[in-house]
Amino acid sequence: MNAADAALVLGVSPRQVTRWLRDGVMAGQRQGSEWEIEPDEVERVRVNITNTLAPMAPELAAAEMLIGIVGAIDGRAMRDAVAHAREIVALAEEWEKRAEQGASGVINNEVRDTLARHIEAIGTLTAALRGTAATYRAVRDHLAGVARTLEEPQDA
Numbered sequence: 001m002n003a004a005d006a007a008l009v010l011g012v013s014p015r016q017v018t019r020w021l022r023d024g025v026m027a028g029q030r031q032g033s034e035w036e037i038e039p040d041e042v043e044r045v046r047v048n049i050t051n052t053l054a055p056m057a058p059e060l061a062a063a064e065m066l067i068g069i070v071g072a073i074d075g076r077a078m079r080d081a082v083a084h085a086r087e088i089v090a091l092a093e094e095w096e097k098r099a100e101q102g103a104s105g106v107i108n109n110e111v112r113d114t115l116a117r118h119i120e121a122i123g124t125l126t127a128a129l130r131g132t133a134a135t136y137r138a139v140r141d142h143l144a145g146v147a148r149t150l151e152e153p154q155d156a
Helices: 003-010 014-023 039-100 109-151
Strands: 029-031 034-036
Touching (some): 003 014
Antiparallel strands (some): 029 034
């Protein structure tokens, strides 16, 4: 099989397979511009990858779950922020109607307090989104380190 077919079986890029072939991590024969790899060799490397990843399975599952939870939190925070923004727009529209009807241009305490609550809530949601973004970055960076480790030539 060629490098592209081996990559599909192994769940890596064809470029990674070519790198492993060049580095001697994986055995294959060069046929012009292509590599020819025996199916048994691809299976040997697949088993090695599986055995390498097995101890990390709980960590990878936890990272996947964390990403799902953080995504749900972000989605909820965004929906809540939009709802607060809509309330602010509704307050502005109500205030504009009052002004058109000749009401005083001075904002009353109820409107001011309601507006302040919505702005504060949006600030809190923004902080939550910043926190989940930091969590995403930390998980991404950790998984990138795991990926780099897996890409390093090893005696497979």
